[in-house]
Amino acid sequence: MEPKVARLRRGEGLRGEQEDRPSAEGNTEKDRGMDLVQWTRHMEAVKMQLLEQAQGPLMELLDRAMWEAIQSYPLQGGPPPSVPPDSSSKAREPSLGKRKIFIIRKSLLELMLEFDLLIFSFGQLPLALMTWVPMFLSTLLVPYQALRLWARPRAGGTWTLGVGLGCVLLAAHNAVLCVLPVHVALMYQLPPASRSVLVFEQVRLLMKSYSFLREAVPGALCARVGDGKQAPSFSSYLYFLFCPTLIYRKTYPRTPNVRWNYVAKNFAQALGCVLYACFILSRLCVPVFANMSREPFSTRALVLSIMHATLPGIFMLLLIFFAFLHCWLNAFAEMLRFGDRMFYRDWWNSTSFSNYYRTWNVVVHDWLYSYVYQDGLWLLGGRARGAAMLGVFLVSAVVHEYIFCFVLGFFYPVMLILFLVIGGLMNFMMHDRHTGPAWNVLMWTMLFLGQGIQVSLYCQEWYARRHCPLPQTTFWGLVTPRSWSCHT
Incomplete structure (x- = not known):
């Protein structure tokens, strides 16, 4: 137990x-x-x-x-x-x-009107205006005089001599319009804005001369054989050279009076657009692209620069549209009592690029439609619509590229590729059968991207040609983009 x-x-x-x-x-x-x-x-x-x-x-x-x-x-x-x-x-x-420290400082986006860029862009403007005088006098006198020579009655060799003399005068007129502004711009190294004055007047006077002869020669020949038609008067031709249209007619609808306050307001708004464009370039473009060519090239930097340039690019597009197609043309229309003022339509509501091209600039579209598209159909046959439309895009793209080349002083076919290749494809792909808000958003997206590409590439090339000048001038050096190889 x-x-x-x-x-x-x-x-x-x-x-x-x-x-x-x-x-x-x-x-x-x-x-x-x-x-x-x-x-x-x-x-x-x-x-x-x-x-x-x-x-x-x-x-x-x-x-x-x-x-x-x-x-x-x-x-x-x-x-x-x-x-x-x-x-x-x-x-x-x-x-x-940490504590807030108050100092005297200004906002980053405060509107500071710096006139350095404006003064540089419009440098030697009096020389450009002096060059315009012989260009205008040639357009005023030569086409009308050539028309009179061609309208003479046939009497032996007099008519043949008149036709030959008229052709010689027109050849001299084209030489003045084509060679003189290019020679002055290259000889005196005109800045971009002064070059813009010359090239826009050069293209405008050439288009007006062609329209006058295209519309008046058939009527003058008919008047020569005595069918009752009269040759155009010199006053109607003089009015046509200043009125805001590129299609010649003997008469246009006229308004009863001139509103000079409306003229002054439009010129003031156009001047404000020019100042605002200089502000955008100096604040949003120059600080970004001035030293970009000094850095090594990279795809990431290129894409970022294009994205950055979309906003100033679309701003510049809208400013050009409002300043020229609305303010400038309406001011001249009011002074000349020109009645038809549909210089543009509601292109901002377009759901297709074909409609956008028709409504963005009605003045130029009317000229292209009348003298390139319709005349192309008449020459090639009524079924060659595709070829005639391609001719319109080719002429428009070449002229746009020439304007950019003349203004900037170098050849860089960005506009030619965007307008002829991309724009042509978009014209046939985004046609009028596409409707709805989604297509309008797509059109605006493509406009933003296209403007960003233009501003970015042209600004890079502009500064690359200043940072990396050619040791000797050669043809290939002039036509080869300098921004591809300039990395200082």
Whole structure:
């Protein structure tokens, strides 16, 4: 029989084991709670470390941007800081210790009318205007005189001599219009805006001369054989040279009076568009593209520059449209009491590129439709619509590329490819059968992208030709894009 003391000791041990089990389990749960707390603290520390590491570069960028803004707009009463602030030391400061510091400074997008770009663009404008005088006099006198020579009655060799003399006069007229502005622009290195005056007047006078002869010669020949028709008067031709249309008619619908306040308002709005365009170029294009050619070429930089140029590009497109097709043409129409003022239609609502091309510039479209498309159908046959339409795109693309080449002073066929290849494909793919808001959004998206490509590539080429001039002038050097190889 087991002693009582032993039984008691064994019972006490058993109870002790039973008491020890809950305490061990409690210690395990306690350890797990402590591990969870430590893990949470560790994750909080990692998060704070990551935030501090991300905050450093961000604060450095913000501080540098503020320093550059202060450099651009010096403080009143003191010089700007010569070195950028130590952003890395500021990033290590506790965020609770930072305070707002007020200084005298201006907004980054404040409208500051800097006339340097405007003065440069319109440099030597008096020379361009002096060059315009012989161009206009040639257009005023030669086509009308050639028409009179051709309209003479046939009497022996007199008519043949008159026809030959008229052709010689027209050849001299074309030489004056084609050679003189190019010679002046290259000889005196005219800046872009002054070149724009010459090239737009060159193209306008050529198109008006062709329209006058195309419309008046058949009537003058009929008047020569005595069917009752009269040759056009010189006053009607003089009016045609200034009125805002490229299609010659003996008479046009006229308004009863001139609203001179409306004329002044349109000229003021056109001037405001020119100033705003200079502001956009100086603030959104020059800082981005001025030094881009000095950096190594990369596809990423090119794509980013195109995306950046979409906004200023579409701004420039809208400013050109409003300044010229609305303000300028309406001002001249009002002064001349020209009644038909549909210079454009609602191209912004277009759901197809074919409709956009018809409605963007009605003045030029009427000339192309009358003298390229319809005459092409007459020469090729009524079924050759595709060939006639291709001829319209070819003529328009070549003239647009010539204008860009003349104004910028270099050959870079961006406009030719976009207008003839991409624009031609879009004209046949996005035709008038496509309707609905989605197609209008697609058209605007393509316009944004196209304008971004033009602004980006032309700006890069402009600065590349200034940073990397040719050691010697060669033909291939003139026609090869310099931005592809210029990395100074």
